[in-house]
Amino acid sequence: MDKPTLAVVIPCYNEELCIRKTVEKLFLVINDLISKNMISENSYLYLVDDGSKDSTWEIIEDLHKNNAKVKALKFVRNFGNQKALLAGLEGVRSIGCDCAVSIDADLQQDEWAIEKFIQEFNNGADIVSGIRNDRKTDSFFKKFTALCFYKTMNILGAKIPQNHSDYRLVSKKALDILELYTEKYLFLRGFFNEVGLKTAYVKFDVKPRMAGVSKFNFVSLMGLALNGITSYSVVPLRFVTVLGFFMALFGFLVGVETVIEKIFWHNSPNGWATTIILLCVFGGIQLFCLGIIGEYVGQVFREVKSRPRYIKDVELK
Numbered sequence: 001m002d003k004p005t006l007a008v009v010i011p012c013y014n015e016e017l018c019i020r021k022t023v024e025k026l027f028l029v030i031n032d033l034i035s036k037n038m039i040s041e042n043s044y045l046y047l048v049d050d051g052s053k054d055s056t057w058e059i060i061e062d063l064h065k066n067n068a069k070v071k072a073l074k075f076v077r078n079f080g081n082q083k084a085l086l087a088g089l090e091g092v093r094s095i096g097c098d099c100a101v102s103i104d105a106d107l108q109q110d111e112w113a114i115e116k117f118i119q120e121f122n123n124g125a126d127i128v129s130g131i132r133n134d135r136k137t138d139s140f141f142k143k144f145t146a147l148c149f150y151k152t153m154n155i156l157g158a159k160i161p162q163n164h165s166d167y168r169l170v171s172k173k174a175l176d177i178l179e180l181y182t183e184k185y186l187f188l189r190g191f192f193n194e195v196g197l198k199t200a201y202v203k204f205d206v207k208p209r210m211a212g213v214s215k216f217n218f219v220s221l222m223g224l225a226l227n228g229i230t231s232y233s234v235v236p237l238r239f240v241t242v243l244g245f246f247m248a249l250f251g252f253l254v255g256v257e258t259v260i261e262k263i264f265w266h267n268s269p270n271g272w273a274t275t276i277i278l279l280c281v282f283g284g285i286q287l288f289c290l291g292i293i294g295e296y297v298g299q300v301f302r303e304v305k306s307r308p309r310y311i312k313d314v315e316l317k
């Protein structure tokens with residue numbers, strides 16, 4: 001095979017403090033790989049501006065003017081990191097590439113691991129997932145919630161590699177398959193793991209954020225996690241059914257016991273506290289289950305409206 005053309009996809013949201021340095025550093029990697037004859041000279045960067053409110057887009061335009069290998073897309077507003085990534089992958093597919101690597105704009109992921117990604121790609125892998133060596137740079141809270149998420153996903157049957165962020169290489173073949181998945185809220189980590197193509201794993205070091213602050217907060221992380229769960233597992237729905245069944249069985253048995261006690265021992269249970277506790281516990285369980293079902297109804301609602309996944313404003317090719 002000829003040397004593959006590599007496209008590096010970078011979602012950017014309010015990254016004016018990082019973006020120049022990031023592009024510079026990524027070109028060091030790309031030029032190094034070109035000099036080692038590992039990738040084609042046509043390899044390029046593709047930045048997706050996810051509706052930044054700062055000067056990110058002006059900086060990107062300037063970078064594009066000086067170097068045609070910096071290609072870019074701008075959204076009309078913020079659509080979130082998953083949409084930006086998706087748009088990036090679709091964008092490089094239409095421009096043309098043999099493989100695409102997605103990496104964060106703050107370069108928290110070690111960009112020099114791309115060389116190992118390419119080696120795995122040349123060995124025949126269609127998907128190369130980056131796995132963090134550790135989570136030293138994350139807060140305890142983020143480590144804990146991430147662990148809960150990966151464990152829950154695995155219990156629910158949607159196996160995604162632990163400590164994998166969206167730092168990965170995907171082949172042209174994987175990008176073509178991605179086009180067939182038309183769901184609006186595609187959870188990319190789930191998709192690339194489920195699709196069944198040959199996958200390799202590469203470990204990399206995590207660095208602290210280059211500049212600026214994290215663009216994720218608790219609510220957006222919860223949203224990502226819930227979308228991941230509801231789009232890749234129906235186990236919670238079954239759990240609701242099973243729980244309902246056992247609760248009904250429990251109620252029935254308590255009823256039978258009460259009747260028997262009344263007939264043979266003539267004592268009927270009294271207790272206001274018992275009633276209130278049972279009411280609260282069962283009321284709570286019901287609302288919780290309703291919430292789970294609601295998440296799925298919400299998922300159906302969002303998908304059925306069939307709105308565009310994102311809206312492009314400008315594309316610099």
Ligand code: UDP
Nearest residue numbers: 011012013050080081084104105214215216
């Ligand atoms: N990002 C984005 N849209 C958003 C939020 C984040 O495109 O709404 C990008 C952001 O610019 C960065 C990547 O997603 O390139 C990861 O975000 P961040 O580094 O803030 O997250 P963290 O590393 O803290 O999880």
Ligand code: MG
Nearest residue numbers: 104106108209
């Ligand atoms: Mg980051």
